[in-house]
Amino acid sequence: MTRAAPPAELTTACPEVRPATPADAVAGVEPRYVAAPATEEQASALLTAAAGLGLAVLPRGGGTRLAWGAAPARCDLVVDTWQLNAVLEHSAGDQVVRAQAGVPLAALARVLAEAGQRLAVDPADEGGGTVGGLLATGVAGPLRLRYGTPRDLLIGVTMIRADGAVARAGGKVVKNVAGYDTGKLLAGSYGTLGLITDATFRVHPAPAAASYVSADYASPAAAAAALLGAARSTLVPSAAELDWPGRGAPVSVAVLFEGDPEGVAQRAARLRDLLAETAGAQARATGTSPGADERPRTADAPPPWWGRGAAAAPDGTVLRIAFWAGRLADVLGAIRDAAVPAGLDPAVSGSGAAGVLHAALPPDAPPDAVARFVVGLRAALPAGRSSAVVLHAPARVAAVVDLWGPVPSAGLMQSVKDQFDPEHRMAPGRFAGGI
Amino acid sequence: MNRIATELGPALARICGPAHVISDPMELATYECDGLTAHRCRPALAVLPAAAQEVAQVVAACAAAGVPFVARGSGTGLSGGALPHADGVLIVMSRMRAVLEIDPVSRRAVVEPGVTNLAVSKAAEPYGLFYAPDPSSQQVCSVGGNVAENSGGAHCLKNGFTVHHVTGLEIVTPQGELTWLGDGTGAAPGYDLLGAFIGSEGTLGIATKVVVRLTPIPEAVTTLLAAFTTMGAGGTAVSDIIGAGILPAAIEMMDALAIEAAEAAVACRYPEGAAAVLIVELDGPAGEVELETAAVRAICERAGAYEIRAAQDAAERAAIWTGRKSAFAAVGRISPAYIVQDGVVPRTALGDVLSAIADLSARSGIRVANVFHAGDGNLHPLVLFDDADPAAGPAAEKVSGAILDLCIEHGGSITGEHGVGVDKARYLPRMFSPDDLDTMQLVRCAFDPAGLCNPGKIFPTPRLCGEVPGVRRAPHPLVASGQLEQF
Numbered sequence: 001m002t003r004a005a006p007p008a009e010l011t012t013a014c015p016e017v018r019p020a021t022p023a024d025a026v027a028g029v030e031p032r033y034v035a036a037p038a039t040e041e042q043a044s045a046l047l048t049a050a051a052g053l054g055l056a057v058l059p060r061g062g063g064t065r066l067a068w069g070a071a072p073a074r075c076d077l078v079v080d081t082w083q084l085n086a087v088l089e090h091s092a093g094d095q096v097v098r099a100q101a102g103v104p105l106a107a108l109a110r111v112l113a114e115a116g117q118r119l120a121v122d123p124a125d126e127g128g129g130t131v132g133g134l135l136a137t138g139v140a141g142p143l144r145l146r147y148g149t150p151r152d153l154l155i156g157v158t159m160i161r162a163d164g165a166v167a168r169a170g171g172k173v174v175k176n177v178a179g180y181d182t183g184k185l186l187a188g189s190y191g192t193l194g195l196i197t198d199a200t201f202r203v204h205p206a207p208a209a210a211s212y213v214s215a216d217y218a219s220p221a222a223a224a225a226a227l228l229g230a231a232r233s234t235l236v237p238s239a240a241e242l243d244w245p246g247r248g249a250p251v252s253v254a255v256l257f258e259g260d261p262e263g264v265a266q267r268a269a270r271l272r273d274l275l276a277e278t279a280g281a282q283a284r285a286t287g288t289s290p291g292a293d294e295r296p297r298t299a300d301a302p303p304p305w306w307g308r309g310a311a312a313a314p315d316g317t318v319l320r321i322a323f324w325a326g327r328l329a330d331v332l333g334a335i336r337d338a339a340v341p342a343g344l345d346p347a348v349s350g351s352g353a354a355g356v357l358h359a360a361l362p363p364d365a366p367p368d369a370v371a372r373f374v375v376g377l378r379a380a381l382p383a384g385r386s387s388a389v390v391l392h393a394p395a396r397v398a399a400v401v402d403l404w405g406p407v408p409s410a411g412l413m414q415s416v417k418d419q420f421d422p423e424h425r426m427a428p429g430r431f432a433g434g435i
Numbered sequence: 436m437n438r439i440a441t442e443l444g445p446a447l448a449r450i451c452g453p454a455h456v457i458s459d460p461m462e463l464a465t466y467e468c469d470g471l472t473a474h475r476c477r478p479a480l481a482v483l484p485a486a487a488q489e490v491a492q493v494v495a496a497c498a499a500a501g502v503p504f505v506a507r508g509s510g511t512g513l514s515g516g517a518l519p520h521a522d523g524v525l526i527v528m529s530r531m532r533a534v535l536e537i538d539p540v541s542r543r544a545v546v547e548p549g550v551t552n553l554a555v556s557k558a559a560e561p562y563g564l565f566y567a568p569d570p571s572s573q574q575v576c577s578v579g580g581n582v583a584e585n586s587g588g589a590h591c592l593k594n595g596f597t598v599h600h601v602t603g604l605e606i607v608t609p610q611g612e613l614t615w616l617g618d619g620t621g622a623a624p625g626y627d628l629l630g631a632f633i634g635s636e637g638t639l640g641i642a643t644k645v646v647v648r649l650t651p652i653p654e655a656v657t658t659l660l661a662a663f664t665t666m667g668a669g670g671t672a673v674s675d676i677i678g679a680g681i682l683p684a685a686i687e688m689m690d691a692l693a694i695e696a697a698e699a700a701v702a703c704r705y706p707e708g709a710a711a712v713l714i715v716e717l718d719g720p721a722g723e724v725e726l727e728t729a730a731v732r733a734i735c736e737r738a739g740a741y742e743i744r745a746a747q748d749a750a751e752r753a754a755i756w757t758g759r760k761s762a763f764a765a766v767g768r769i770s771p772a773y774i775v776q777d778g779v780v781p782r783t784a785l786g787d788v789l790s791a792i793a794d795l796s797a798r799s800g801i802r803v804a805n806v807f808h809a810g811d812g813n814l815h816p817l818v819l820f821d822d823a824d825p826a827a828g829p830a831a832e833k834v835s836g837a838i839l840d841l842c843i844e845h846g847g848s849i850t851g852e853h854g855v856g857v858d859k860a861r862y863l864p865r866m867f868s869p870d871d872l873d874t875m876q877l878v879r880c881a882f883d884p885a886g887l888c889n890p891g892k893i894f895p896t897p898r899l900c901g902e903v904p905g906v907r908r909a910p911h912p913l914v915a916s917g918q919l920e921q922f
Contacts, residue, residue, distance in 0.1 A: 093674060093783040094812075116680065138627075149622070151630055152599055159874075167874035168867065173779045175811040176848040177585050177634050178855055178866055179893065180875035181598070184630025193626075205680035228540055232563070234654035236719055263723035322622035326540030355541070355620050384615070389624045407625040408615045412608070415881035416626055419900075420874075432625035 006033045009053055013045035014038075016083065024078055026058055027071035028395055031078045038083040040158065040166060040197050047195060048164025050077050056425045057162070059191040061102060061133030064126040065310075068137060068392045069190050070403050073429030079195055081132050087111050088198060089172070096155065096172050098200040101132025118206045120147035124311035132196045138188025141307045142239030142256065145231065145354040147204070151187035156200035159186060159193070162421040167194075174202050185416065191427040192435050193420045207238075207258035211268040214254040214303055215275055215296040220244065220332035222282045222294075223251035224352065228328060229278045230255045231353035235267045240353035242328075243305040246345045247336060253352070254303050272296040308349055310391050312360035317370050317393040319346075321377070323386040325355035331381065335359055338376035342369045358391075367397045374401050384408075389432075404432040439479035439502055439522055447482045447524070450492045455530070457481040466525050469510040469517040470572075474857050478505070478519035483527045487605060487613055487643035490526065494641065495611025497524050503887045506641040508549060508580030511572040513775060514856025516583060516636045516892055523890075526641060528579050534558040535644070542649045543602065543619055548579025548642045552586075555647060564649035567594040570852070571760055579642050585634030587852040589685040589759075590716070592810035594650070596852075598633040603646035606632065609639070609883035619646040631878055636854050637889040639882040653718035656684070657728045658752045661713045661740040662706035666690055666805075669711035670786045672738035673809045676715065677782065679734065681727050686810035687714040690789075692769070693762050693804040693817070700765030703758030706742040713740075713809070714759055716752075762806040763817065770802070770819035772828070774835045777853040778842035782812040791841050792816060801834045813851035814842070840865065855893045863895060873898060 003019040010017045016036040024034050032055075037043035050057050056074035060066060061081050081102035089098040092115035099108055105119075108131060112118050122141035123134065135157070140149040147153065156170035159182075169182040186196055217223040223242060230240050230253075239256040255271055257264045275296040310318045323331045332348065335357075339346055344365055350357035359377075361370060370393070377388050390403040407413065410433040417424070417435045429435075440458040448456045457463055458480050468475045479502075484490045497504040503523035510517055519525040531547040534555065538544070539562035546555055552573040555566040569588035570576055576586070582604065587596045594600075603619035617629035632639050663669040669688055676683065689697070691710050697703050705712050713735065717727045728745070735743055746752035758765075766773050780788045789805065792814075796803040804817040816838050820831035839849045839862050849855070849862045863872065872894060880900030882888070890897070 091781060091783060093678065094781040095677070096781070148595075148599060151627055152595070161874060165870045165874065166868075168871050169875065171846070171848050171866070173781055173812055173847050173851070175587060175591065175596075175779050175808070175813045175851040177852060178848045178850050178859075179863060179872070180878050181585075181631060181634055182875055182878060184598075184627045185878065187627055187630070189626060205682070208680070232540065232542065232651055234563075234651050234720060236651075236653075260723055260726055263720060263726060266722040267720055320622070322618075322620040324538060324541035324543060324619055326538050326543075356622050385619050387618065387620065387622070387624050404624055408618055408623060409628055410625070412614065412616075412628055412881065413626045416628070416878065419877035419881045435625075 004032065007053065009049040010035060010046065013049040014042045020078065026066055026075055026078070029072050029075045031058065031075045033076065034078045034080055036080045036083045043079070043084070043160050043195060043197050044164050044166050046079065047160045047162065051163050051425070054423070054425070056428055058427045059132065059136065059195045061130035061136070062104060062128035064129045065133060065137050065139070069430040070398065071429065072427055081130060084197055090115065092117060095203050096174070096200060097203050098156065098172060098198060099131045100198045101130060101196045103131045105129045105131065105134060112203055113206065116206050117203045119153065119201055120204045121150055121153060122307060124307055124309040126311050126314070131199055135187055135196055135199050136189060136191050139310065141309060142241050142351055144351050144356065145240055146238045151184050153201045154183045154187060154199060155202055157183035157186055157196060158198045160195040160197055162194060162423065162426050170200065172200050190431045192417060192431045194426060209259065209261035209264045210300065211257045211264045212254050212299050212302050213268050213271045213275070213296050214252060214299065215294050216250040216252045217294055218250055220251050221329045222279065223253050224329035224332065225282055226275050226278050227253050227352045228325060229274060230271055231325065233271070233274060235271055239351065241306060242349060242352035242357070244332065244348040246347060252303065252305065254306060268298045272298065305349055309358045312347055312349060312358055313362060315363040315394065317361040317365060317397050318391045319359045319374065319388050320391050321357045321359060321381070321386070321388045323355050323382060325353055327382055328352050331357065334377060334380035338373050338380055342373040342376065344369055344373050363394055367400045370397045371400045378405050407432045437479050439524070443496060443500055443502060443524065444480060446496045447480065447493055450496070451482055451484050451489050455483040455485070466507065466519060466527065469507070469512040469515060471513050471515040471856065471858055474515040474518050476519050476521050478525035479522055481525040481527055483530050485530045487607065490641055490643050491607045491611050491613050493524070493526055494607050494609065498609065498611050498885065498887060501885070501887070503890050505889045506579070506637050508577030509551065509575050511576040512580060512584060512854065512856065513777070514850070514854040514858040516854050516856040518857050520890065528577065531643070537562065539564060544647050544649055546578055546645050546647065548582070548645055549577050552576050552578055552581055559649045560652070563652050565652050566647055567600055567650045568597045578645050578647070582633050582642050582645060583635070583637040584852070584854045589687060589808060592686060592808065593682050593684045598630055600648045601629070601633055601645055602648055604629055604632060604642045605644035606640040606642050609885065609888040613643070621648070636856060636892050638879060638892055640888060655721040655724040656716065656718040656752070657724055658746040658755050659715045659728065659731060659735070660705070660744045660755045661715070661735040662709035662742045663711045663713065663738070663740055664708070666711045666789055667786060668739040669713045672713055672735045672740065673785070674783070675734045675738060676731055677810070679730060681730060683715050683731070683810060684718045685714065685716040686808070687759050688712070688807055688809040689759060689762060690805040692802060693806045694758070696765040696769045696804060697758035697762050699768040701757050701761045703754070705758055714755055759806070766804055766817045766819060770821070772820050772822035774818040774831055776814065776816045776818065776835055776838050777850045778814050778839050778847060779851040780812045780814065780842050780845045780847035782810070784845040785809065785812055788814070788841050788845055792838055795834055795837055799830065799834050801831055803834065811851070812847065836862065857892055860893055860895045863893065
């Protein structure tokens with residue numbers, strides 16, 4: 001590919017434009033130019049110019065999850081948000097923060113921590129993630145049980161449309177039902193509807209204390225019962241996670257309590273009793289005796305596997321499996337049943353009590369075996385009430401697997417895309433349903 | 436009979452049964468308004484379907500005939516969102532009120548849209564669970580209406596809104612097709628159409644099944660009532676509670692005029708001489724609630740509370756809430772008519788905005804009673820006037836609009852939970868630019884290109900679909916030439 005100098009239309013709109021290099025490739029597709037607007041005005045002018053030139057545009061934040069999703073069908077211009085890196089407003093008294101898309105999550109966390117606050121979303125730290133990337137991929141970690149995903153904390157957003165128009169939705173107050181909440185559509189949209197330039201989030205007080213109650217179980221069913229018991233209790237856990245490194249390995253669970261130190265200690269103690277009771281009941285029901293390692297223990301720090309999620313196999317294949325939490329034991333069984341005939345042994349971990357698990361396969365897993373596993377798993381999961389999405393996979397796996405799988409209301413999603421981006425120039429082909 | 440009734444009546448009667456199609460003008464009068472009675476409009480026809488399939492067929496019939504339609508739940512909305520269309524069909528969802536499924540282990544329920552909000556919690560109670568969003572009208576308001584309005588309630592400060600508690604919807608699209616948005620998991624792949632649909636005020640389709648998240652009933656609840664001699668002192672207490680990192684289930688505040696009205700209406704016996712009362716509810720694990728209750732008490736005392744009451748049981752809790760929950764209706768005792776506003780301001784601006792409202796009231800001579808969700812800055816100023824005086828209504832409307840301007844100036848919103856509806860459509864451009872509103876309507880065009888689904892709500896200037904994105908600066912040529920009508 002020739003490294004053509006960016007056209008004058010782009011350099012006029014945005015001073016920071018350069019020819020792309022192979023390092024800028026997105027899932028193997030090399031763009032022509034990379035631009036880094038420094039202001040909202042520049043971003044708008046840039047997308048207006050790109051529209052005039054008919055360029056396919058792909059937004060980029062920290063690049064940590066750029067390999068997620070399908071390879072773009074076209075990619076001419078990467079818009080890097082690194083210069084949009086200001087925390088625009090942090091009103092501690094209102095528990096609200098507005099930050100530009102390129103603000104690194106770590107930098108945002110530092111600003112909030114100074115006021116004793118946090119953004120209560122904790123995806124696996126893959127290094128250098130940004131506010132815009134968080135929103136565009138919609139990722140969440142263990143705290144999703146109590147606080148949901150980025151869309152649940154988002155209260156306002158500014159986007160640049162494919163035609164360059166600047167559009168805001170929501171605002172900076174938590175309670176607000178004025179107009180359509182288009183921020184919800186942008187959350188998890190993989191850059192296919194527009195460029196996010198800033199986002200406003202509700203933030204929460206950072207807890208004074210944290211306590212993790214852990215136990216290991218010989219059977220997935222016993223682990224599921226423990227986890228779901230914790231979630232249904234009145235103990236208000238912030239997270240309830242599971243880790244199953246492979247068939248034959250015990251299933252570990254860990255439950256997080258946060259808040260006042262004294263209260264947290266009380267709740268942790270009460271959960272230990274509850275888990276012991278649940279294990280006893282399970283043992284009686286199955287006629288087995290609980291193993292010694294089922295004795296629940298408490299720690300101030302998370303177990304090493306905590307919140308690994310999508311980062312469990314950075315260069316391998318990772319699926320996100322969502323389901324109604326009550327089916328946790330069935331879903332663990334379905335994963336095993338789909339993996340055995342494919343000759344695979346995925347590492348499973350995630351927010352079992354919130355109905356979200358990750359299944360990770362190593363980079364050298366044969367592509368056809370992964371494909372068999374994914375197809376088998378989707379067929380075995382509860383119909384209409386579950387999904388299995390391949391978040392990322394090596395190129396040769398992605399080539400033979402339907403990454404997104406079936407999507408409810410795909411027709412309506414296509415209509416939304418057609419309205420926002422009629423020429424299909426925003427990250428085309430990356431998203432669910434071929435969008 | 437009107438033209439619509441003649442044309443569509445027989446088809447709708449075949450779908451829902453003749454007994455469930457209403458064309459008699461007297462009977463239709465029942466449906467001419469929702470909770471915002473200032474706006475009234477009799478629909479051409481009303482129809483009461485009993486199943487999702489019937490709703491789909493009714494909508495398909497409307498779509499084929501190019502007739503607008505409006506869905507109505509219990510009709511408790513406060514922004515005219517369920518105001519019928521004079522030349523359209525009103526689809527009343529009240530016959531679809533079954534709780535279809537409760538899955539206590541998944542903490543989910545599947546319900547029909549006409550079921551009341553409170554009925555969902557009652558059905559979940561035997562499992563130790565409840566449905567968290569609790570608008571004041573929860574005894575009568577429908578879950579479908581809650582979905583349309585993204586309803587909150589006094590406890591949304593801690594628990595969030597409808598959008599945080601609905602994980603799946605079966606809807607009838609404006610073309611009359613049944614489809615699902617979300618799959619109940621809260622993590623369905625693709626665009627979050629579910630999140631966009633919730634709070635779209637009935638303009639994107641009609642929900643026919645709702646999957647809701649259920650929450651464990653808190654182990655302990657305490658309710659405190661604190662009385663202050665100034666609004667400022669009450670406001671200080673609110674800031675200090677939040678500043679201490681405490682997240683109460685609810686923090687409500689009433690001013691002297693609102694208290695006076697509540698006393699007149701329900702004799703709630705709030706402490707005498709209070710210029711402000713604060714209601715703080717804390718819930719959660721027993722140990723922590725106890726600690727937090729002590730902390731909130733101390734904060735209120737430091738802020739100058741001269742009396743603090745704590746409810747010891749459900750009856751005492753109900754007594755404390757009676758005054759607050761009756762406040763809207765109660766102002767009827769001290770004023771012949773009133774306008775309820777729903778503006779929101781950042782919590783830290785509450786003090787400034789309340790004194791500005793007081794100035795506004797003093798300057799205009801129009802009384803304003805303040806009842807509000809202090810924890811999230813959601814004001815409900817009640818602008819009082821005498822509707823017998825023809826000049827009073829417009830004057831009150833002016834004050835009301837000025838209050839919304841105050842909210843916007845302070846970085847807030849014109850509506851926190853009541854919705855835009857027909858009532859506040861004209862104020863929406865004060866909050867959003869033409870491009871903002873145009874972009875929102877792209878969603879409308881994706882769902883309802885014909886513009887038949889609850890037309891005339893939210894957006895002051897409807898967008899014609901099929902245009903290239905870009906702000907419309909003149910009437911559409913087809914509209915200008917009279918070839919096309921815009922609902």
